[in-house]
Structures are given as structure tokens and as C-alpha cells.
């Protein structure tokens with residue numbers, strides 16, 4: 001707060017503190033915009049894996065909050081879904097896409113993290129009998145006032161897609177460490193990689209397909225949402241992901257990647273750049289505004305969502321680096 005008051009008039013500082021507190025989805029803000037409802041068409045990624053790609057946009061009523069990706073893995077005895085999309089209606093659309101490929105039931109949903117755009121569809125899968133798997137570090141968020149406020153806020157801003165019937169769904173199986181799951185002969189290596197983008201980050205690797213489902217550790221063709229992330233640990237986690245011998249990566253946002261090394265590098269470089277320009281400013285008590293204006297953003301400013309996300313990402317990084325300097 002002290003920092004905010006140094007930078008902004010009191011009323012703006014209070015509003016910003018509120019925003020910094022409640023931002024818990026992957027894009028930072030929900031704004032009224034004229035996005036068109038996105039078509040959803042599953043694309044095959046590898047022998048067992050398909051995915052649907054959300055818009056590179058902020059969540060709105062108009063786009064139904066279809067702003068993140070989800071994947072599904074088809075085996076001979078059932079389907080494993082990775083992430084549940086941003087509303088129950090989107091989850092129903094995803095199930096319709098799955099039925100175009102197989103009649104097998106969805107047996108599991110693995111949640112990469114509990115940001116709204118990845119979990120508001122969970123109840124549709126739960127009601128259809130799927131078992132929800134997530135990292136136990138999400139429990140604290142799920143039980144928090146912030147999660148409840150966020151949902152209440154979304155019932156207004158994302159109506160009618162998020163409504164009084166939309167609920168937060170806890171996992172049936174909480175995991176704490178690396179976990180292997182085999183369904184219909186397909187092996188899933190589920191690895192905790194947080195705290196990075198969130199405390200509960202999971203990635204899923206399918207060794208038979210050499211496919212990595214990376215959740216929001218990887219954003220493609222857009223500026224990542226940093227929010228309350230621990231960017232230092234996020235960079236370390238990306239280095240760990242690079243050690244998987246993946247041929248294809250499905251990111252949490254943006255198109256799949258068949259050149260994982262180069263594409264993961266963009267997220268990594270952006271986070272490193274934020275830390276490089278904000279770190280010295282925070283340590284030297286240089287005002288945020290001056291440091292922001294002085295920084296060279298030319299490498300990233302043409303990426304989608306730069307305009308809405310970069311300043312907040314930089315500011316959150318400034319606060320993080322201030323805490324790290326203490």
C-alpha cells in the first residue's frame with residue numbers, strides 16, 4: 001500500500017489494491033468488449049490427444065469466457081479431460097466435441113490450476129460422473145473469500161454463462177506430488193510444477209505421445225497473465241518443462257506448439273524481462289511509473305493483450321521484487 005500511495009492518489013491506490021487482490025483469472029480483467037462467440041472445433045494433437053483453443057481475448061459475456069484451452073485424451077476405456085473451460089455451457093460444448101471422436105465416458109478431469117477460465121465448467125463433468133484430480137495447494141484458494149467474491153463478480157460480468165447455479169468444484173482426488181495415472185493403457189505423468197503461475201500448477205505429460213499439456217505455464221502468441229504469480233519459480237518451472245522430451249505442447253492459451261523449445265522461450269523471456277526491468281527499480285525505490293516508462297517493451301508490445309496486461313504484469317512484478325528485496 002505504501003508503494004501504491006507513492007505512485008497514485010489515494011482513491012486510485014485503493015481501487016488498484018482491490019483489483020490486485022481480486023484478479024484471479026488468467027487474463028487479469030473482465031471487460032465489456034465486442035468479441036464474437038468463438039466456434040469450438042477439437043483438433044487432434046497426437047495419437048490420443050485432442051484440444052480446443054480459446055480466444056486470445058479477455059473473458060466477456062459475448063465470448064462466453066472461451067478464452068482458455070482444454071484438452072482431452074481418448075483411450076479404449078474412457079476419456080481424460082485436462083481443464084474444464086470457463087463456464088458449464090462451454091464444458092457441455094467440449095463434451096459434444098468429445099462425442100464426435102468417441103462414445104467413451106469422461107472418467108477423469110485433471111485441473112492444471114483453479115483460475116476461473118479453467119474451472120467454471122467443472123460441474124458439468126462432475127455431474128456426468130468424472131473424477132476431478134487437482135493439486136492440494138488449490139484447497140486454500142477454494143476455501144477463500146477471494147474465490148467466492150470472484151464467482152459472485154463473474155455472475156454479473158459473465159451472465160448468463162455464469163449464474164447462481166455455477167459452483168466451485170473441489171477435487172475428488174487431491175495430489176501432493178508426482179502422480180502416474182494409467183487409463184486404457186495410456187500413461188499420464190502428472191507433475192506439480194508450482195508455485196509458479198499459481199501455487200497449485202500441474203502439468204500432464206503423455207510419454208507414449210510425447211505430448212505435454214502445460215496449462216498456464218505456457219502462453220502462446222499473447223502476453224501472459226502474471227497476477228500473483230511467483231515469476232522466479234515460474235522461470236524455473238519452464239526450465240523443468242524444457243527437460244521433458246515433448247514433441248508437442250498444448251499451452252493454456254494459444255495454439256499448440258510443435259516447436260516447444262522456442263515457444264516456451266517466449267513466456268520465459270517475457271517473465272525474465274519483467275524481472276530485469278522491475279527488479280532494480282524496486283530495490284532502489286525508484287517510482288514504478290518512471291521505471292515503466294524507461295523500460296524497453298519493443299520486443300513484446302505487438303503481442304495480443306499487451307495493452308491491457310503489460311502494465312499490470314509489470315506492476316505486480318514490481319511489488320513481488322520489492323518483497324523479494326526485503
Ligand SMILES: [Zn+2]
Nearest residue numbers: 025026115216
Ligand atoms: Zn491461469
